[in-house]
Amino acid sequence: MPNxxxxxxxxxRQTRAKIAELKVVRLAIHRSNSHIYAQLIDGSGSKVLASASTLEPELRKxxxxxxxxxxxxxxxxxxxxxxxxLGIETVAFDRSGFKYHGRVKALADAARENGLKF
Known part of the structure; x- marks a missing residue:
């Protein structure tokens, strides 16, 4: 039984496979107990276009x-x-297998309120 x-x-993996078929910019997130990270990854999946996290010095302050x-x-x-x-309006939301709840939902809602569509 998997943990x-x-x-x-x-x-x-399932989500990323579906997003890869679409060839759209992906908003990938990762959360740990202490921090949350977000990256905009291009359609080919090989280049990070922008990122933000709670580790950035401005946000740490x-x-x-x-x-x-x-x-x-x-x-x-x-x-x-x-x-x-960067002129990006539409992205695919990659929650990295985390439940759409709590911090993941808060990040997604804030991104939508500030102009991203997904």
Missing amino acids: SIESRLRRA ELPNGGTVTAAAVVGKRVAEKARG
């Missing part, structure tokens, strides 16, 4: 803890602003 990490990675819903919303807003700066 939770193997199950998450299996879900992530603002946020006392990077593992909160508030921090995820700030990262979502920041990655959406960077995407707009």
